[in-house]
Amino acid sequence: MSLPEVVSREEWLAARKELLAREKAATKARDALNADRRRLPMVRIDEDYRFDGPDGTATLLDLFGGRRQLLIYHFMFDPSWDAGCPSCSGFVDQFGDLTHLRARDTSLVVVSRAPLDKIEPFKERMGWTFPWYSSGGGRFNHDFHVTHDESVSPIEYNYRTRAELERAGVGYYVEGSEPFELPGLSVFLRDGDAVFHTYSTYARGLDGLGSTTSLLDLTALGRQEEWEEPKGRASAVGAPAGSDKVRYHDEY
Incomplete structure (x- = not known):
């Protein structure tokens, strides 16, 4: 079995931060793609x-x-x-x-x-x-x-x-x-x-x-959160992680 390279904590952290930058770019690209999906006819x-x-x-x-x-x-x-x-x-x-x-x-x-x-x-x-x-x-x-x-x-x-x-x-x-x-x-x-x-x-x-x-994210109305595009598609009923709108599933 081929396993990851063993490095120091400092080397690992540098590589992790480099990957994090790419992950954030992928998240923004995914957000844009999801918005385009919501704009589909x-x-x-x-x-x-x-x-x-x-x-x-x-x-x-x-x-x-x-x-x-x-x-x-x-x-x-x-x-x-x-x-x-x-x-x-x-x-x-x-x-x-x-x-x-x-x-x-x-x-x-x-x-x-x-x-x-x-x-x-x-x-x-x-x-x-x-x-x-x-x-x-x-x-x-x-x-x-x-x-x-x-x-x-x-x-x-x-x-x-x-x-x-x-x-x-x-x-x-x-x-x-x-x-x-x-x-x-x-x-x-x-x-x-x-x-x-x-x-x-x-x-x-x-x-x-x-x-x-x-x-x-596959739907026309999306997560129904305020930041999503296009605007006016649905009322902001979504609850982002950490929001005080988040409920236990037995409290809806």
Whole structure:
């Protein structure tokens, strides 16, 4: 195993400060990128998507739970499987308590093609409490490019066609017998009863996600803190670390 070089405390501190300067630059660049993400236009969803949930059939609007924003994690769970994808399982293990997201008018749910009678026992086995819906045989997974079946729609993943993926050396994303599943995360905004798609990310775009702030950074309303751009997008309900607005999750 190759380990880091052993140096004196003074040498370590000099190297750490040099790296810190680069970390701060990366943070500022990330803030600017997040602002540009919030400035993206959005697309109205007119398709009447239907999902199966514990309380029966639900629409995409229902998945918001009355909140303004919705995050959907596209969990790989083929209808023929008896358990969900291990990598997706590791990803959603990070979600934990969703109260802080919900306090910022944002819901998070998980959607898979597997039927509810397979989802529910697997969810119980894993000890998860987040809402999980089945998209069943509908077009939702296909339209958001996380189920690939050329008999339903052209192959596309991470905004690239099959040919583009192969030219980029990542054709493995679209290899295998169809239909096949891939992971992703999509973001929606509600204006009254009108639902809009604002963002989706796939593949390594999922790296580093899972915390409340990282998920809010994907949304059109962001963290809802006063310093964020563009202005006027949402009231400043966010609570930066150390702020007296921060609450325990049982105090909202």
